[in-house]
Amino acid sequence: MSKGIIRHDFEPKIMGFVCKWCTYSGADLAGTSRMDYSPHVRMVRLPCSGRIDPQFVIKAFEQGADGVIISGCHPGDCHYNEGNYYARRRNLAFRNLMEFNGIDTKRLEFSWISAAEAIKFTQIIDKFTNQVRELGPNEGYRVLLDPYASRLVKSSEESAA
Amino acid sequence: MIEQIREKARELLESGELDVVIGYAEGSDPSRTTPIFCRKPEDTDKLVLDGRCVNTLPAYLNKRHEYPKKGWKKTGIIGKGCDIRAITQLVAENQLKRDEVYIFGAECEGVVAHPEKWDGSLHEGNCASKCSSCDVKIPLDTDFYPGEKPEVDRSGPYLVTAPALATLVKMDDEDRFAFWRDDFDRCFKCYACREVCPHCSCNICITDRTMPSWVDQAAHTKGVFGWHLTRAMHLVGRCTGCGECTRACPVNIQVDLFNQKMKEVIQESFDYKSGYSMEVKPPLITYNTDDTENYIR
Numbered sequence: 001m002s003k004g005i006i007r008h009d010f011e012p013k014i015m016g017f018v019c020k021w022c023t024y025s026g027a028d029l030a031g032t033s034r035m036d037y038s039p040h041v042r043m044v045r046l047p048c049s050g051r052i053d054p055q056f057v058i059k060a061f062e063q064g065a066d067g068v069i070i071s072g073c074h075p076g077d078c079h080y081n082e083g084n085y086y087a088r089r090r091n092l093a094f095r096n097l098m099e100f101n102g103i104d105t106k107r108l109e110f111s112w113i114s115a116a117e118a119i120k121f122t123q124i125i126d127k128f129t130n131q132v133r134e135l136g137p138n139e140g141y142r143v144l145l146d147p148y149a150s151r152l153v154k155s156s157e158e159s160a161a
Numbered sequence: 162m163i164e165q166i167r168e169k170a171r172e173l174l175e176s177g178e179l180d181v182v183i184g185y186a187e188g189s190d191p192s193r194t195t196p197i198f199c200r201k202p203e204d205t206d207k208l209v210l211d212g213r214c215v216n217t218l219p220a221y222l223n224k225r226h227e228y229p230k231k232g233w234k235k236t237g238i239i240g241k242g243c244d245i246r247a248i249t250q251l252v253a254e255n256q257l258k259r260d261e262v263y264i265f266g267a268e269c270e271g272v273v274a275h276p277e278k279w280d281g282s283l284h285e286g287n288c289a290s291k292c293s294s295c296d297v298k299i300p301l302d303t304d305f306y307p308g309e310k311p312e313v314d315r316s317g318p319y320l321v322t323a324p325a326l327a328t329l330v331k332m333d334d335e336d337r338f339a340f341w342r343d344d345f346d347r348c349f350k351c352y353a354c355r356e357v358c359p360h361c362s363c364n365i366c367i368t369d370r371t372m373p374s375w376v377d378q379a380a381h382t383k384g385v386f387g388w389h390l391t392r393a394m395h396l397v398g399r400c401t402g403c404g405e406c407t408r409a410c411p412v413n414i415q416v417d418l419f420n421q422k423m424k425e426v427i428q429e430s431f432d433y434k435s436g437y438s439m440e441v442k443p444p445l446i447t448y449n450t451d452d453t454e455n456y457i458r
Contacts, residue, residue: 085448096426102338111458140338
């Protein structure tokens, strides 16, 4: 055991929407190279970062994700020539929209990771996980999901009273 | 002004050049006007045009309404400057061909914010906020314009007009989220904001699709957040800012704040103003390899 294990109070749920040609292959490389990275990210493989509809991100937050990471090929490297250019524009608008809606944009990460950048991949995932862990649970949406959460009484407290 | 438009509309309907003229007529009470489809030349006598004409008529030109499919080869439409920008945007998005419509334009003095506020005249107290920074009071692209059309400088940037926006952007994220949560709590998903919009072009809206169900159908705050974010995202770079979504909202949610904010972002990032050109494509359906951003790691 080379690494000590730290136990945290809060383990974030992170969704990753990644391009299969670059970031997913990069993650593959990280895995086959036995690199360590945070296990909190749940990855969804998509054909291209241009395929990542902002709807996916909205849905992920609705379903209780604490952070979302979107990743694809570097500009100019797209397998479909231009998908990531569209993604870049779309996400610029989408981040501003989320910010205006009151969702901290620190919970939303966008990065270019190529198939060879396994080290960058592990660094980005680790850094983002720590960032979201510091922010804590996505309280805004937790309240939306269960409006009565604050009024709930634990059964042990009830019996004590 | 309206007399000349009536005359011209009558002439074109009689000659058969136009199949229908869409305009405004007196409504159910003196403070309201209603959209009218003039099929017969004598119907044109009912046309009115003043500060009560709030509806954005180009919504009828949108393909989802299927009016263009009724066998009408050429539709006449009476537009305020902002409506004509919506038509220009529809043409830019290939939703409409320019030669399918005949645009009657007229100088606009502004419209009332809501028919309820109409007290016989238009003044600062009841004028819609979008009219304060309007540069298309003399419409941009018309087929018929009564009198001479003066040249207007329209090169200025897009200006946000909603007063609530300035206070909202100063809030921190949590307060802003709470603001929207309180507002969206009232939404019962009547989809009036979608129905009045000239740019919602999908034949089947994503919220009406249930397999898979991307937007929650229930009028639960979670689904309401999803719906309004989706709606705003679909209109980025396309909304021409007619403000009908806010006016049509039965529970007074200022849904066009999202649109106005995004218009500002698009203006800053891509130097694009929607509804001014039929050739320039909206920024999100095109790209530039030299785009700059500051959020990607």
